[in-house]
Amino acid sequence: MPEEADWRAALREKGYRLTPQRELILGAVDALGHATPDEVLAHVQQTVSTINASTVYRTLEVLEELGLVRHAHLTDRAPTYHSTRGHVHFHLVCRGCGDVISVDEAEAAPFVAALAARGFVADLGHLTVHGRCARCEGATP
Known part of the structure; x- marks a missing residue:
């Protein structure tokens, strides 16, 4: 995953801030490798129990728009997100x-x-x- 300064710069360029929720979600995607939004939510809720599913879904959409995460369809269910860090x-x-x-x-x-x-x-x-x-x-x- 890009360094935190890179996260902040990418978010700031589009008018966003690196909030604690965004940072937790980016960290979860990085830690899990390939994860559905529900898996990201479960991982984040181990740290912060107050985050909800809609926050995770909206945040993943924003992070993908910014190029920090990508999604693929590994099953016929929910998309699976992964970090853009490293190789394509x-x-x-x-x-x-x-x-x-x-x-x-x-x-x-x-x-x-x-x-x-x-x-x-x-x-x-x-x-x-x-x-x-x-x-x-x-x-x-």
Whole structure:
């Protein structure tokens, strides 16, 4: 996750402040890795019991607008949020065990190049590929 000063600068540029709630939610997303809004809420409520679900949802929307978090659809339920810190990645989700594997965007370079040749620019941060991991298929990774 970007340093707190970066959080403040990104928020301030859009007319927002780094409130204690926003800081807790950013910290929860960073700590959890990939988390639904309900998982973020549960994590934050371990520290502050007065925060509610609507605050978490609104804050995640603002933080995504500012580029501090992103969401992907890892299931057919709620979106899953993750930090923008580090590498741009896409997700592999195992239908057997439910593991989520983050894959660096460079591994999709041939696919992205093929799409670009068709005049399409891919947004890999939202890409999720469902299948079965080596462990669930009975092979060693």
